[in-house]
Amino acid sequence: MKFPGLLGNDKLQARLRAQKRERGLSHAYLLAGPLGSGKHTLAQLLIAAFLCTNKEEVPCGTCQDCRKVWLHIHPDVKWVKTPSVGEVRGLRKDAYIRPNEGLRKLYVIEGMQKVNLAAQNALLKVLEEGPEYAVFLLLAEDEDGVLETVRSRCETLRLAPVSQEVGEAYLRRRFPDVPPETIAREAGACEGYLGRAVWRLEAAAQAAEPAGARADAFLACLYENNTMGLLKSAVELEGLSREEWSAFLQAAGDRLHKTLREAVHKKDAQFETAQILLYLDIIRVLKAQGEANVGLGHCAGLLHVLCAEVMERGET
Ligand SMILES: [Zn+2]
Numbered sequence: 001m002k003f004p005g006l007l008g009n010d011k012l013q014a015r016l017r018a019q020k021r022e023r024g025l026s027h028a029y030l031l032a033g034p035l036g037s038g039k040h041t042l043a044q045l046l047i048a049a050f051l052c053t054n055k056e057e058v059p060c061g062t063c064q065d066c067r068k069v070w071l072h073i074h075p076d077v078k079w080v081k082t083p084s085v086g087e088v089r090g091l092r093k094d095a096y097i098r099p100n101e102g103l104r105k106l107y108v109i110e111g112m113q114k115v116n117l118a119a120q121n122a123l124l125k126v127l128e129e130g131p132e133y134a135v136f137l138l139l140a141e142d143e144d145g146v147l148e149t150v151r152s153r154c155e156t157l158r159l160a161p162v163s164q165e166v167g168e169a170y171l172r173r174r175f176p177d178v179p180p181e182t183i184a185r186e187a188g189a190c191e192g193y194l195g196r197a198v199w200r201l202e203a204a205a206q207a208a209e210p211a212g213a214r215a216d217a218f219l220a221c222l223y224e225n226n227t228m229g230l231l232k233s234a235v236e237l238e239g240l241s242r243e244e245w246s247a248f249l250q251a252a253g254d255r256l257h258k259t260l261r262e263a264v265h266k267k268d269a270q271f272e273t274a275q276i277l278l279y280l281d282i283i284r285v286l287k288a289q290g291e292a293n294v295g296l297g298h299c300a301g302l303l304h305v306l307c308a309e310v311m312e313r314g315e316t
Contacts, residue, residue: 001049001058004226006041007170007194008162016046016157020058025050026155028127028136030112032143033159036195039139042159043108044069044228047077050135051102061227065102070231075100082111088122095126095134104133112138113145120147127153161192170194174220175201176255177212211247215255218248222279246287253283 001020003013019025029046031039048059048069059066068074076099080087091107099105109115109123127136127150138154140146162170168187171194175183178201190197205213214237221229240248260276 003042003045004061004224004228005221006038006045008166008192009038009042009160012042012157012160020049025135027130027132027134028138028154030138030140030143030146030151030154030156031159032140032156034141034193036190036193036197036199037159037161038195039141039159042157043137043139046137047074047106047108048228050104050106051076059228061231066228067231070228071235074102076102076104077106077108079108079110081109082114083109083119085116085119085122088115088119092122092126092130095130098131099133104135105131106135106137108137108139110139112140112150113142115146117147120150124149124153162194163192164188167192167194167197171197171201173223174198175205175216176258177216178205209251211244211251212255214248215251219252219255219279249283249287253280253287256280256283 001017003009003016006013016025025046031042033039045059048061048066051065051069051074052058052060053063053065054060059069061070065074069077072079078091078094080091083091095105095107115123123136126134130136136154138146138150143151143156143158164187167190168183171178171183171187172180182201186197186201187194190200202213202217205216214233218230218233218237220226221233237245237248256276256279260273260280263273263276
């Protein structure tokens with residue numbers, strides 16, 4: 001099992017990897033950690049790991065099931081936010097209807113710490129003796145808000161803050177144009193819960209230059225070998241207008257050129273020049289196709305090719 005996009009949390013990753021190998025993943029997890037700690041990313045990875053049909057390693061990030069999971073369109077995955085007791089009863093009933101496509105059916109409950117006692121109690125039975133194909137992922141910002149009886153029926157996965165060093169390095173790669181002192185400040189202020197820093201910096205970048213922000217997000221996934229993120233990015237890009245698309249390509253090209261210059265001049269550069277040249281080549285092809293009025297759907301298809309190339313290079 002692999003965890004593209006989940007930073008730090010090495011022990012947790014190792015534990016899940018061993019569990020998957022030795023006895024298979026559990027049917028109920030409580031994902032606990034404050035806002036921005038990576039609960040949603042981990043939930044998505046777990047769901048994809050349950051549903052991915054790749055024989056080698058899961059989640060592969062490219063099969064139909066992974067795609068559907070990442071786009072939130074898989075019919076066997078249901079997300080609910082702080083459900084009422086009535087909604088929990090509905091969910092319980094739904095759990096006894098067999099999965100549509102996959103072998104498993106997954107329920108994600110967000111904001112579990114705010115679910116009232118009656119609704120939490122209504123969940124107990126299905127957690128304990130639900131159908132064998134059903135999986136429950138409960139997300140809580142504060143574990144203390146979750147009943148002991150619920151907790152004892154789940155395996156708890158605690159998301160840990162990432163170190164200042166790991167956080168800062170990631171934010172630098174993710175937001176190359178943001179001054180280092182701002183990066184350091186945000187890395188410190190988020191206390192290791194990187195999602196918070198990413199949201200703040202992303203909002204600022206989006207407001208200042210949407211195409212640049214898109215390019216930064218896309219390239220960060222590329223550099224991190226984050227196939228799941230690339231997939232999401234590629235699908236979002238499919239929805240752009242022609243002007244937005246060419247602004248995105250321009251911004252991505254500019255950034256790659258800058259990285260290339262750095263790679264040539266610095267011995268300890270983060271990226272290999274051959275790699276950057278390959279990316280630049282793809283951007284060039286995409287630009288040429290855009291000018292030749294090739295449909296944007298096809299261009300986004302090329303981005304998928306890029307995802308596949310990244311995959312082959314090996315994952316984090
Ligand atoms: Zn897959």
